[in-house]
Amino acid sequence: MKVRTRSDLEMLRSEGLSTLYPSRPRISVGMATCGLATGAADVYDTLRDEADARGLDITLVVTGCIGYCQQEPLVDISLPGHGRVLYARVTPDLARVLIAALAAGELPAEGALAVIPEEETSEVSETSEVLPGIPLLNELPFYAHQHKIVLRNSGLIDPTRIEEYIARDGYQALARALLDLTLQEVIDEVLHSGLRGRGGAGFPTGRKWQICYDAPGQPKYVICNGDEGDPGAYMDRTVLESDPYNVIEGLTIAGYAIGAREGYIYVRDEYPLAVERVTQAVARAGELGLLGEDILGSGFDFGVTIVRGAGAFVCGEETALISSIEGGLGEPRPRPPFPATSGLWGQPTVINNVKTLATVPVIIGRGADWYASIGAEGNAGTVVFSLVGKVANTGLVEVPLGLTLHDMIESIGGGGLGGRAVKAVQTGGPSGGCLPARLFDLPISYETLTEAGSIMGSGGMVVMDEDTCMVDVARYFLAFTMAESCGKCTPCREGTRYMHETLTRIVEGEGTPEDLELLEEVAEWVKAASLCGLGQTAPNPVLSTLRYFRDEYEAHVTEKRCPAGVCRALIRFTIQPDVCTGCGLCLRECPAGAISGEKKEPYVIDQELCTHCRICYDVCPVGAIEIVR
C-alpha cells in the first residue's frame, strides 16, 4: 500500500488504534537498551510462553524506554474494562503471576508501581478505582514535574509499527506541511515556536533553517545528528530506539522546509539497536511512500540514508560529522562558513540534533503558539535529560525549561543514592561543568547554566555525592577529551595533555599550590585558542571544579588528602576488627590477593599488596572496611 492522501493516513491510524487499544489485554515490555540490560528479554519470553501455555489471548508488544529506568524492567498492562497499570522490577516469576491474574480477568496489585491514566481514545472508566492504594502515574514524584513532548510516544508505542505512530497523530504534521504550508511558512512556524537546538549550543532552529533556505545553491541536505558522544547520556539513543518515525518525520519536514531532497541520519556506533530500529523505520516509511517520490501527492521527493559512526567523539561536531559522511576523516574544520551555507560536499546543509527534529512534528502539528507557551522566557519548550549517577531515581526525564535543578534532582531524582547528600551535578558532558548543590535553585536554561560555568549540553545530568572526588572527576574528563581530541590543532592537543598530566599529579599527591594557578591559565588559553568546540569547552570541567570545589583541590595539594576518599595514592583501607564478621567475601573479591584471614575471624589487608581498588569497601556487607583519608 502507498499512502497518497490524508484518508490513507486515517486508514493506517485505525489499524494502529486497533493494536494500541485492543479489545484484549495489551502487555508492553520496555525493551530499549536500558531495559534489555536488566533482563527485559527474559521477562518478555516468560510472558509469551506463559500466555501461550494458558491459551490467553493477548497483544504482547516490545516497546521502547518507559523512562523510569530505575524501576526497569517495566511492564505496562492494559486490561480492557479494568484499566492500565505499570509494573516495576518485573522478574520472570512476577511475569508468571501477572499472566495468571490476567487469565483470571484481573490486574494484580503485586509489583504495581502506578496506575496509568487513560487517554480519551479508549473507553475505560475512572482510573483511581483501578487498583486501590496504587498511585496514579502522574502522582509519582518522578513523573510529577514532567511534560513529555519529545518522549510522548516512548514506551507507549511499538517502535516497529508505523501504524501506532500514526495512531498517535504521527504524520499529521508532515501532511500539514506538505499540503497546507509553503516552505517559508514551515520555517516561520518553527521560528515562532522558539525552538532552540537540543544538541548543546541552543541555536534557534528556525533561524538555522532560514539561513539554509536563503543560501544559494542546490542540492541542499539535511542531517540528523545522532552521534550522542557524551559519556553518561542516552537521550538520543532512547528517542531513536523508542520512536524512530518521529525523528524521520521531523527530518522530512526539515528537508521540505529548506528545499532538500536528501537527508542523513548519523548514528553512534555504540548504539546497534538504534541503528536497527531506524533502518527498519526508514525502509517501512519508504514502502508506504512516506519517503521517496512525490510524498502524499505533494510533488516533494525525499530520501534518507543512515550512516553508522565508528567510535569517535569529535564526529558529533557538525563539520567533523559532515567530513565523516563524505568519507574523509572525522576532523572539524574552521567555521565560518557554517554548514547552513556550506556543508555536505560544500552545499547548504542543515544539521540538527535528534531531539530538535523530534520536536518539529509536534510544533507543526499543534502550532508554534502552543509550543512557545511551554517553558521559560527565551527558553521555550521542554528538554530531555538523562538523570544518572549517585541519584535515587535514575531515568530519562523531560521537563519544561525553567524548572529548577532542585526540582530535578530532589523531586524527580528523589535525592542522593541511598539517602546520601548530593554534592554536585554535572551537565553538558565533557564540555560542561560541575555545579554545587548550593546553586540548585537555578532554573534550567541555556543562559543560567552557561553563566554558572557549565552548559546545557545535549541533556546529560550526572549527580555526584560526598563520595565523588571533584578533582578526580576533572581528571576523568580531561582523560576523555585528551583521548578524543583529533589532534588537528595544538592548543587542544597539547593543552588537554598538559591539564591531564597536572591533574594526574594532583590526584597522586604530587601536586603543588602553583599547579592550580597554572591549570587555570592553561585552561583559559585552550578555551580561547582551540579550533572547534571540543577544545574550546574541554577546560570547563577543570574551571568549574576549581571555581566551586577549590577546597578539595587545596586538600590534595597542601595536605595530600582526598576528602572524598577516592584518590588511591592518598587513602588506605583497613578492616575494623570489631565490625568484621569474618564472612570472607572481601577475600574472594580482592583482585590483588591482599586480604587474608580465617573464616569467622577478622580479616586483614596487606598494605603492601593492596592496590586501593575499593572493591572490598563496596562488597563488605557489614561496612567493616574503613577508608583512612
Place this chain on the structure above:
Amino acid sequence: MPLIAQPLPLPGGALLARLHGINAEHGYLPEEALRGAADELQVPLSQVYSAASFYSAFSFEPRGRHTIHACQGTACYIRGGDKLLEKLEATLGVKAGETTADRLCTLETVYCVGSCSMAPVIRVDGDTYGRLKASHLPRILKKCRPIEEQEV
C-alpha cells in the same frame, strides 16, 4: 575546472559502511579486504587506511571470539565502572585492549553504551548487563570460557 579528472565523490557514508561490513565479516580489518574496498570504491588506499585508523571501532588485529566492553562513561565511572574493569583485567589476565592468549576474549573499554541508568554496565558480544557488582562477573563471563569449562 580541475585540470585532472576527479573521481566522482563517494556516496554519503559509503566508506564507513564498507569498513563496517568488513569488520562484521572478519572481526577486524584484514589488509586484503581494505585493498579490495579501495579498488571497489575507487579511492586511494591511503584514504581507506587513514579512515580505518581514525575510528576506534576498527582494529587491524584479529580479535578474540568474544568481546567484552567495560563501560568507562561518566555514569559508570562514578558508580564503580573502573573497579569492574580492574576486576575483569585481573580475572582474564589481560589489560584493556588486549586479547587472552587462547584468543577467546578481547577486553575493551568504551565510553558509554547508553545504559547509564543501569551503571555500572558491561557489554559482552553486544549484550548489555547492568547494575553490576564485581561478584556478578563470573556468571557473565561463563560464556567467554572454553566450552568444556563452562559447566564448572
